[in-house]
Amino acid sequence: MNIKAFEKKIYLSSPTMHGDEAKYMMEAYETNWMSTVGKNINEIESRIAELFGMKYAVALSCGTAALHLATKLAGEKLYGKPKPGRGTLYGHKVFATDMTFDASVNPVAYEDGEAIFIDTEYDTWNLDPEAFRRAVEMYPDVHILVIVHLYGTPGKVAEIKKICDEHQILIIEDAAESFGSKYLLDGQWRETGSLGDYNCISFNGNKIITGSSGGMFLSNSKEDAEKVRKWSTQSRENAPWYQHEELGYNYRMSNVIAGVVRGQLPYLNEHIAQKKAIYERYREGLKDLPVQMNPYDKDNSIPNFWLSCLIIDKDAMCRQVRDDYKAIYVPEHGKSCPTQILETLLAYNAEGRPIWKPMHAQPIYRNNAFITVNGNGRAQSNAYIDTGKITDVGMDIFHRGLCLPSDNKMTPDQQDRIIEIIKSCFI
Numbered sequence: 001m002n003i004k005a006f007e008k009k010i011y012l013s014s015p016t017m018h019g020d021e022a023k024y025m026m027e028a029y030e031t032n033w034m035s036t037v038g039k040n041i042n043e044i045e046s047r048i049a050e051l052f053g054m055k056y057a058v059a060l061s062c063g064t065a066a067l068h069l070a071t072k073l074a075g076e077k078l079y080g081k082p083k084p085g086r087g088t089l090y091g092h093k094v095f096a097t098d099m100t101f102d103a104s105v106n107p108v109a110y111e112d113g114e115a116i117f118i119d120t121e122y123d124t125w126n127l128d129p130e131a132f133r134r135a136v137e138m139y140p141d142v143h144i145l146v147i148v149h150l151y152g153t154p155g156k157v158a159e160i161k162k163i164c165d166e167h168q169i170l171i172i173e174d175a176a177e178s179f180g181s182k183y184l185l186d187g188q189w190r191e192t193g194s195l196g197d198y199n200c201i202s203f204n205g206n207k208i209i210t211g212s213s214g215g216m217f218l219s220n221s222k223e224d225a226e227k228v229r230k231w232s233t234q235s236r237e238n239a240p241w242y243q244h245e246e247l248g249y250n251y252r253m254s255n256v257i258a259g260v261v262r263g264q265l266p267y268l269n270e271h272i273a274q275k276k277a278i279y280e281r282y283r284e285g286l287k288d289l290p291v292q293m294n295p296y297d298k299d300n301s302i303p304n305f306w307l308s309c310l311i312i313d314k315d316a317m318c319r320q321v322r323d324d325y326k327a328i329y330v331p332e333h334g335k336s337c338p339t340q341i342l343e344t345l346l347a348y349n350a351e352g353r354p355i356w357k358p359m360h361a362q363p364i365y366r367n368n369a370f371i372t373v374n375g376n377g378r379a380q381s382n383a384y385i386d387t388g389k390i391t392d393v394g395m396d397i398f399h400r401g402l403c404l405p406s407d408n409k410m411t412p413d414q415q416d417r418i419i420e421i422i423k424s425c426f427i
């Protein structure tokens with residue numbers, strides 16, 4: 001193949017700075033607000049609350065911290081304060097999205113709870129409402145759900161919310177990857193990150209806008225916002241000395257980091273437009289291959305197109321096996337697999353990534369329940385009877401899908417080369 005390797009690496013999704021970030025960081029330095037208080041924090045909290053149509057935004061050190069405190073709030077609301085040494089979810093289960101980054105669900109374990117993983121649907125690659133309904137029937141005592149909008153694509157929120165309303169289930173919304181994505185709920189366009197009872201976003205270095213790190217908790221409840229603010233600054237009580245009645249955390253965002261976020265905010269729509277153009281170019285360029293782009297609901301959602309992904313048609317997959325650490329494949333004429341494409345991209349100095357490996361297949365969560373549209377997703381086969389009922393959508397997408405280089409600084413020419421590289425895998 002006559003394609004040259006990239007001299008400079010093409011990344012999956014790298015930070016894109018514009019200049020103002022340095023100005024606001026310097027402002028923090030020059031005014032000596034080199035701390036977890038200051039103008040940058042105040043500015044981004046009020047601007048983001050307004051952007052999301054929410055009353056309160058609390059800036060935190062990362063999205064994982066926001067998810068942790070959101071999970072703790074939900075646990076305390078339902079089960080009260082735990083005994084010393086125990087998490088708020090001790091002895092309780094939580095429904096959770098299965099195909100996601102582990103940061104979405106680890107806070108359930110931080111709080112001593114047990115996640116029940118719900119399988120994925122093919123229409124948006126998010127939590128399947130049908131499988132969720134099965135889970136609710138099987139576990140009527142569970143009253144918390146963690147939802148995610150994978151790769152910036154909103155999930156089937158209306159269906160999910162309906163089930164939650166019927167069964168008094170609180171929603172923790174992980175919008176870490178979907179800042180700027182919109183969803184049509186009850187006839188109104190809403191930001192993802194404003195759809196749950198507890199809402200979280202991330203400014204991790206690879207996100208659509210970044211602070212280099214950072215996250216936020218969003219809420220319409222003054223009480224919840226104040227709790228998160230208190231917990232995130234070591235839970236100090238109102239006394240002249242350091243008095244503590246509940247566990248505290250050092251989770252507040254730095255005013256320097258907030259300066260980066262402040263500088264990035266005006267560029268959100270520009271970044272989304274660039275990511276959308278990348279998605280469209282892949283869709284057009286790959287249309288003759290036996291692959292599909294990551295799908296979305298055109299009528300009810302506007303994704304931020306954070307990562308472009310593809311999934312290979314079943315009959316165009318060459319043989320590929322993965323153990324816990326390695327993958328091998330057998331090349332085959334006219335076919336390919338994620339491992340071959342990822343290795344080939346890497347050989348040309350471009351970075352892709354496998355789809356998030358589902359949580360129920362992670363060794364750390366091997367004993368947690370996993371619910372599919374057919375009910376219990378564990379132990380589905382039978383040595384003596386062909387049940388014909390094996391479904392595991394998450395593992396299927398993990399097996400056949402991959403994330404493509406989606407960096408907004410990639411030029412159309414570079415992207416065309418990536419497309420040619422992918423095509424070469426199917427020869």
Ligand SMILES: Cc1ncc(COP(=O)(O)O)c(C=O)c1O
Nearest residue numbers: 062063064101103104176202204
């Ligand atoms: C789906 C999802 N949830 C949570 C996180 C955690 O955010 P952070 O890295 O800011 O802690 C990330 C990304 O990093 C993510 O992709």
